[in-house]
Amino acid sequence: MSQPVVSISSCPTYNESRLRHSLEEVVRGCGGLEQFLCRGERVLVKPNMLAHSRAGGAVTTHSAFVRVLIEILQEAGARVYVGDSPGRGSTESVAQSCGIRDVADKTGAVLLPFEEGIEVEYDSASVCRTFFLSREALEMDLVINAAKLKTHPLTGLTGAVKNCMGLIVGAEKKKLHARYPSVYDFAEMLIDLYLLSKPVLSIVDAVVAMEGPGPRSGRPRPLGVIAASEDAVALDAVCAALAGFSLPEVSTLMAAQKRGLAGSSLENIIIRGPLPGELRDKGFDKGASGRGWSFLWRIFPAWSRNLKERFRPWPCIEDSCNRCGICREHCPTGAIYDWNKGFENSKPFIDYKECLRCYCCQEICPQGAVILRPRRPRQR
Ligand code: SF4
Ligand code: SF4
Incomplete structure (x- = not known):
C-alpha cells in the first residue's frame, strides 16, 4: 500500500502574499500542479460555502484563500470555476455574503449555481450506491477541494472529506441524513461519496479554524496552517491531530480505517513541513461530540462505538x-x-x-x- 503525502505550511494571516507563499509551498509538496493539470482544462474549486456569513467568520473557506488558489490555477493554464451547494440559500447569495462572488468577478472565474443533480451509481460503495451529484461538477475535468477546518457535532470534525457533501445538490443532502441516522453509517456514506467524487487535490484552510459549536455557530480559532494532499482522508487525519482530536473522535476517520484506507492512520502518512505535534493547538475546543471518546475507546474498544451512538x-x-x-x-x-x-x-x-x-x-x-x-x- 503506498503512503499518502500531506504537505503543511505555516500561514498566520490571510495576507495575500503570505497565502500565495503557503499555497504554492503545499502544492509543491504534493508534487506540483503539473502532475495532474493540463493547460486549458476546466477545474472546479470547491470551497466550503455552508451558509451566509462574512469572510472572517470561519464558517466558509476564506475568500482571500479562494482568490489566491484561483490565481495560482489560472497561472498554470486552468479555466477555473467555483461552486458549492450551501446548506441553506442559493450559491449566489452565499457567495455574495462571504466574498466569493467578488473573488469570481475579479479573477474571471465562473461561479456555478449547483442547482441540477444527476444520479450517479457507485458500484464499490460500502453503504450508499446512489448519489445526486451536481451536473456542473460532473462536467469538470478536475475538482480541487478547498475545505475549511471546523468542529462538527456529527462527525467530530469537518475538513476535506466532509466538504465533498457540497457536491450533492440541495435537499438531497437532507435525505442522506434521514437514510443514515447512525453516526457511523453517515460517516461510511461520506467515505463512499469521497471515493466516488475523488478530488485530485484537497487543501484545507486552517489559517483560522472554527472551534466549539461548529460548523456554523462556533468561534474562530487561529491555527495558522494550510495543508494539502491528494488523499483527503490523510489530510483530515493530520488536521485532526493539529486540533487535538484522536482517531475515535472523528467518525469519518473511523470509517476510513474500517475500509482499510492508508490515510486514516498518522503512522502511514508522509508529512512534508512541520509535524502536527509541533503545531498542535492544545486548547482547541472540540465541541459537543468530540470529547472523551478516545479514553473510552482505549478502555472499552468493543463498546465505545455503541456508547457513542447512544450518548450522542x-x-x-x-x-x-x-x-x-x-x-x-x-x-x-x-x-x-x-x-x-x-x-x-x-x-x-x-x-x-x-x-x-x-x-x-x-x-x-x-x-x-x-x-x-x-x-x-x-x-x-
Ligand atoms: S437534530 Fe433532530 S430536530 Fe434537529 S434537524 Fe435533526 S432530526 Fe430534526
Ligand atoms: S431555532 Fe434557529 S432556525 Fe429554528 S426557528 Fe429559532 S432561530 Fe430559526
Whole structure:
C-alpha cells in the first residue's frame, strides 16, 4: 500500500502574499500542479460555502484563500470555476455574503449555481450506491477541494472529506441524513461519496479554524496552517491531530480505517513541513461530540462505538430563537413543530421521539439558538 503525502505550511494571516507563499509551498509538496493539470482544462474549486456569513467568520473557506488558489490555477493554464451547494440559500447569495462572488468577478472565474443533480451509481460503495451529484461538477475535468477546518457535532470534525457533501445538490443532502441516522453509517456514506467524487487535490484552510459549536455557530480559532494532499482522508487525519482530536473522535476517520484506507492512520502518512505535534493547538475546543471518546475507546474498544451512538447529545432550542422557521424547513424527519402551531407565538418544539440527532437544525440556525445538551430534555 503506498503512503499518502500531506504537505503543511505555516500561514498566520490571510495576507495575500503570505497565502500565495503557503499555497504554492503545499502544492509543491504534493508534487506540483503539473502532475495532474493540463493547460486549458476546466477545474472546479470547491470551497466550503455552508451558509451566509462574512469572510472572517470561519464558517466558509476564506475568500482571500479562494482568490489566491484561483490565481495560482489560472497561472498554470486552468479555466477555473467555483461552486458549492450551501446548506441553506442559493450559491449566489452565499457567495455574495462571504466574498466569493467578488473573488469570481475579479479573477474571471465562473461561479456555478449547483442547482441540477444527476444520479450517479457507485458500484464499490460500502453503504450508499446512489448519489445526486451536481451536473456542473460532473462536467469538470478536475475538482480541487478547498475545505475549511471546523468542529462538527456529527462527525467530530469537518475538513476535506466532509466538504465533498457540497457536491450533492440541495435537499438531497437532507435525505442522506434521514437514510443514515447512525453516526457511523453517515460517516461510511461520506467515505463512499469521497471515493466516488475523488478530488485530485484537497487543501484545507486552517489559517483560522472554527472551534466549539461548529460548523456554523462556533468561534474562530487561529491555527495558522494550510495543508494539502491528494488523499483527503490523510489530510483530515493530520488536521485532526493539529486540533487535538484522536482517531475515535472523528467518525469519518473511523470509517476510513474500517475500509482499510492508508490515510486514516498518522503512522502511514508522509508529512512534508512541520509535524502536527509541533503545531498542535492544545486548547482547541472540540465541541459537543468530540470529547472523551478516545479514553473510552482505549478502555472499552468493543463498546465505545455503541456508547457513542447512544450518548450522542440532544438539540435544544434556546430563548435566543427568533422563530424564523429555518430549522423546521431543514429537519429531515419533520421533528420540529410549534407548540401553538404558529411560529409567531412561541418557540419551536422538538419532538424527541422523531429526532435523529442529525444536528441539521444546529448546523443551519442563523441565531446559534440550537445548542446540544448531554441529556435528553424532558417533554410533556
Ligand atoms: S431555532 Fe434557529 S432556525 Fe429554528 S426557528 Fe429559532 S432561530 Fe430559526
Ligand atoms: S430536530 Fe434537529 S437534530 Fe433532530 S432530526 Fe430534526 S434537524 Fe435533526
